[in-house]
Amino acid sequence: MHxxxxxxxxxxxxxxxxxxxxxxxxxxxxxxGAQNTALLDVRNLAASADDMQILHGVSLSIGKGETHVLxxxxxxxxxxxxxxxxxxxxxxxxxxxxxxxGSDISELSPDKRSRAGLxxxxxxxVEIPGVPxxxxxxxxxxxxxxxxxxxxxxxxxxxxxxxELDMDPAYLDRELGVGFSGGEKKKLEMLQLLLLAxxxxxxxxxxxxxxxxxxxxxxxxxxxxxxxxxxxLLIITHNTRILEHLKVDRVHVMVDGRIAAEGDASLxxxxxxxxxxxxxxxxxxxxxxxxxxxxxxxxxxxxxASASSLPxxxx
Amino acid sequence: xxxxxxxGATAQExxxxxxxxxxxxxxxxxxxxxxxxxAVPAHLASAPNAARLEVEVNxxxxxxxxxxxxxxxxxxxxxxxxxxxxxxxxGDAAQQPSRQSATPEKELDATALSSYQSGALDLERxxxxxxxxxxxxxxxxxxxxxxxxxxxxLIAAPAHASVCATLHVCGAPxxxxxxxxxxxxxxxxxxxxxxxxxxxxEGEGIVGSAVRVLAGKGxxxxxxxxxxxxxxxxxxxxxxxxxxxxxxxxxxxxxxGAGASFTGLSADLRGDESRATVNVNYLGARSQTRDFxxxxxxxxxxxxxxxxxxGVLAGESKKCLRGTxxxxxxxxxxxxxxxxxxxxxxERVRNKSVPVILCDEDEVAGNHGATIGHIRADQLLYxxxxxxxxxxxxELFIRAKLEDAAIAAPSRAARAGIVRxxxxxxxxxxxxxxxxxx
Numbered sequence: 001m002h003x004x005x006x007x008x009x010x011x012x013x014x015x016x017x018x019x020x021x022x023x024x025x026x027x028x029x030x031x032x033g034a035q036n037t038a039l040l041d042v043r044n045l046a047a048s049a050d051d052m053q054i055l056h057g058v059s060l061s062i063g064k065g066e067t068h069v070l071x072x073x074x075x076x077x078x079x080x081x082x083x084x085x086x087x088x089x090x091x092x093x094x095x096x097x098x099x100x101x102g103s104d105i106s107e108l109s110p111d112k113r114s115r116a117g118l119x120x121x122x123x124x125x126v127e128i129p130g131v132p133x134x135x136x137x138x139x140x141x142x143x144x145x146x147x148x149x150x151x152x153x154x155x156x157x158x159x160x161x162x163x164e165l166d167m168d169p170a171y172l173d174r175e176l177g178v179g180f181s182g183g184e185k186k187k188l189e190m191l192q193l194l195l196l197a198x199x200x201x202x203x204x205x206x207x208x209x210x211x212x213x214x215x216x217x218x219x220x221x222x223x224x225x226x227x228x229x230x231x232x233l234l235i236i237t238h239n240t241r242i243l244e245h246l247k248v249d250r251v252h253v254m255v256d257g258r259i260a261a262e263g264d265a266s267l268x269x270x271x272x273x274x275x276x277x278x279x280x281x282x283x284x285x286x287x288x289x290x291x292x293x294x295x296x297x298x299x300x301x302x303x304x305a306s307a308s309s310l311p312x313x314x315x
Numbered sequence: 316x317x318x319x320x321x322x323g324a325t326a327q328e329x330x331x332x333x334x335x336x337x338x339x340x341x342x343x344x345x346x347x348x349x350x351x352x353x354a355v356p357a358h359l360a361s362a363p364n365a366a367r368l369e370v371e372v373n374x375x376x377x378x379x380x381x382x383x384x385x386x387x388x389x390x391x392x393x394x395x396x397x398x399x400x401x402x403x404x405x406g407d408a409a410q411q412p413s414r415q416s417a418t419p420e421k422e423l424d425a426t427a428l429s430s431y432q433s434g435a436l437d438l439e440r441x442x443x444x445x446x447x448x449x450x451x452x453x454x455x456x457x458x459x460x461x462x463x464x465x466x467x468x469l470i471a472a473p474a475h476a477s478v479c480a481t482l483h484v485c486g487a488p489x490x491x492x493x494x495x496x497x498x499x500x501x502x503x504x505x506x507x508x509x510x511x512x513x514x515x516x517e518g519e520g521i522v523g524s525a526v527r528v529l530a531g532k533g534x535x536x537x538x539x540x541x542x543x544x545x546x547x548x549x550x551x552x553x554x555x556x557x558x559x560x561x562x563x564x565x566x567x568x569x570x571x572g573a574g575a576s577f578t579g580l581s582a583d584l585r586g587d588e589s590r591a592t593v594n595v596n597y598l599g600a601r602s603q604t605r606d607f608x609x610x611x612x613x614x615x616x617x618x619x620x621x622x623x624x625x626g627v628l629a630g631e632s633k634k635c636l637r638g639t640x641x642x643x644x645x646x647x648x649x650x651x652x653x654x655x656x657x658x659x660x661x662e663r664v665r666n667k668s669v670p671v672i673l674c675d676e677d678e679v680a681g682n683h684g685a686t687i688g689h690i691r692a693d694q695l696l697y698x699x700x701x702x703x704x705x706x707x708x709x710e711l712f713i714r715a716k717l718e719d720a721a722i723a724a725p726s727r728a729a730r731a732g733i734v735r736x737x738x739x740x741x742x743x744x745x746x747x748x749x750x751x752x753x
Contacts, residue, residue: 015426086700090692114702126697128581128690130627130658135715151746175723192701 038099039064039232040200045096047084054080056257057096062200066247067226067233069268072254073276078236079123081254082202085234086120087113101199115144116266117199120188121206125175133188134158134172141195154198161194164224165217183214190221206235207242220243240272255279316748330354335456335551336579336608338637340431340673347633348667349646351606353551353577355491355521361463362487362520366494368468370480374404379468379480386467386497389529390557393610397444397585435643435675444585450527450555451579451608455551460525467525472504472534482510483728484608486548495525500562501536509725510540512731514548514572521549522573530562532586537565539725543732545739546601552578557693560586560615569720570597570605572736581610584618584649594625598716599664599741607636609653613646613679622653627712628664635667642672642679650680657687660709663696714741 014087039059054077063067071077087099087110098106100178128136137158141149149157155172162169165187177185187207193201196250206218219242225231235243248265253276260279261267337350368379428436450457461467472478484494491650500506512522522544530536542550550573556564570576583590591611599605610621622638640651657669690698690708698708717737724730737744 075375088700089695090696109704111702111704111707112694114700121699122697122700126691126694128694128697129656131711131715132627132719134699135711135718136698136703139698139703139707139711139714142707148745190621196701 001045041099048090065230066249068250070236076254077257118200119198121203123205125185131176176300182209200232202234204236333455335452359491361488362492365492367483382469389499394443440588450553451581452553463491464493467495467497470498472500474501475503477505480508486514486522491521493523500530502532505535511729512542514544519547526554528556528572532559533561539567541569541729541734546574550576554580556582557591563590565592566642567594575604577606579608585614588617590619593622597626599628601630603632607632609638612641620651624655625659627635629660631663633665638668639671642674644675647678652682655685660712729730
């Protein structure tokens with residue numbers, strides 16, 4: 001049975017998933033037991049910026065070691081969700097809660113969320129003149145690993161990661177991000193991911209603007225992260241290429257600040273074929289029907305089969 | 316009797332103020348940026364053996380000598396080569412008498428001149444290198460440093476020789492420690508000097524250096540001065556340079572420590588196609604004050620200068636940097652550029668950036684720019700998302716400045732001073748640097 005918890009309501013029954021393997025994934029996520037062990041549990045999250053409501057009652061749950069993908073068209077609110085989870089003060093959380101590792105982190109500053117084990121890879125990493133990359137990495141790593149990884153050992157570890165990511169160690173003495181190409185900036189994000197080994201990494205369009213080689217390096221970085229610490233991932237993207245070699249546990253489709261559909265990994269090739277138009281056209285109804293596709297071929301369902309069964313906030 | 320900065324000092328020991336770092340062309344007095352006052356205790360004893368100079372000529376160690384007049388003799392001998400008539404083209408020569416004789420008293424339509432302009436015309440008339448020569452801190456500052464140092468050491472580089480020197484000035488509590496060096500770099504020579512102003516012991520006192528440079532035709536002179544004094548000390552670092560044809564000077568100032576720091580540099584680009592490059596790195600924290608005065612005077616044709624300053628101000632620190640590029644009459648084809656980047660890491664800091672371009676010639680270019688600002692919201696977000704709090708971010712900028720200087724330090728002594736200063740601020744500074752320092 002496909003069961004999704006929607007904002008402010010008990011779990012609502014939806015149509016069965018007919019894609020092989022998908023039902024199991026749904027069951028494991030939707031079961032009460034899974035809810036309790038979720039690493040990240042976003043409930044009924046609403047957010048605004050500059051008095052404009054951007055997110056409307058978003059809920060999603062990520063278990064330990066799981067890889068989730070958040071997809072959607074431009075402007076859907078994907079990055080906003082990532083930033084809100086990380087605590088970006090540009091956005092105001094107007095409703096809902098963010099539970100991370102069993103604690104509500106809604107009131108924590110971004111640095112405390114980072115220290116708690118959250119990581120956000122930026123879509124457009126900033127440049128900070130005057131701060132050598134190595135100094136920045138030292139500050140970011142400071143206090144995370146006890147006495148074990150400091151000084152020369154830390155430098156050695158960073159150089160090891162540079163090697164793993166095909167990154168010239170000479171970059172360590174350069175100013176943070178200054179003069180880095182787009183690909184180098186993304187590699188640097190991967191380096192930080194591997195160095196800090198967070199419990200949950202949110203990768204916000206890390207794949208955007210990368211050539212094939214850089215994309216391969218980023219994919220290797222993601223694999224290495226998963227292998228090294230069994231961390232969880234929330235990958236925000238509207239490009240399916242980076243997902244080709246990943247074992248994805250769950251796919252969420254966001255449209256207009258709402259989770260419009262959810263499914264297992266088989267939803268990715270479906271989106272690759274059909275795009276987001278169906279979700280955009282009918283975010284509150286069955287996208288497969290709207291798209292004219294074979295309903296049984298679509299591995300996703302909206303949180304509810306009909307608008308009337310949804311709470312007012314999500315209509 | 317040993318002098319001290321302590322509150323209980325006698326009236327005789329009370330600090331006196333010397334005026335230093337005056338801008339060549341003054342602006343409004345109420346802006347309080349025309350010059351600075353450095354408090355120096357009267358009768359402060361000179362620290363014995365505070366300055367250590369080591370010199371190598373073509374790889375061989377030589378004993379530095381003291382010859383107080385050698386620099387003046389070298390300047391005087393250069394005077395003949397820079398007669399005014401040789402400097403001017405036909406048109407300029409014809410114009411010259413009227414430039415110098417026209418005054419508002421004699422001709423009603425003559426432009427009233429500022430004291431700076433009058434002084435510049437006066438220099439044009441005499442035009443001797445010795446008269447024009449000055450240091451960045453000015454006569455009062457240089458005079459004080461010369462007096463305390465008991466006379467300069469001489470570094471005389473023979474033609475086409477390679478000279479490497481280190482001057483280590485070590486602060487002593489309750490005393491004034493000053494190293495003075497005169498450099499006479501003959502034609503085609505290559506001179507590299509590293510100056511470390513350091514204070515291994517906490518305390519209060521004066522630490523400084525006074526350097527005069529005459530770079531002969533085609534000579535290359537590079538100076539790196541790293542100041543890493545404890546907060547109780549006042550730093551006075553003064554430099555004056557004269558560059559002949561094709562000579563090149565490269566100066567790096569790392570101002571990292573001292574409660575109050577005064578740095579001055581004046582360069583006279585007298586020879587055609589001479590060039591001066593100045594890189595300044597500074598750090599202000601707590602209630603430290605930093606005061607700089609850079610003057611590059613272009614007199615030769617096709618001369619070039621570049622002043623680049625990069626600093627971080629944190630805590631309640633204050634800083635004033637005056638940078639004057641003076642494109643004087645006759646320096647056709649010359650260009651000067653100055654740029655400063657200042658990161659204000661705290662709301663309480665006070666920054667004054669004073670770029671000045673003076674121009675009395677056509678076919679020249681003077682450029683200036685400044686980037687001054689607090690850390691942007693997106694930069695701060697990035698740092699906080701990596702677990703670096705706002706307070707830690709300010710610390711990061713300070714630490715980064717020190718680490719950068721340590722990695723680039725030109726000598727073991729300078730590096731040790733930076734590490735010592737870093738350890739005064741951060742317990743794990745040396746350890747965090749790890750192998751960069753090893």
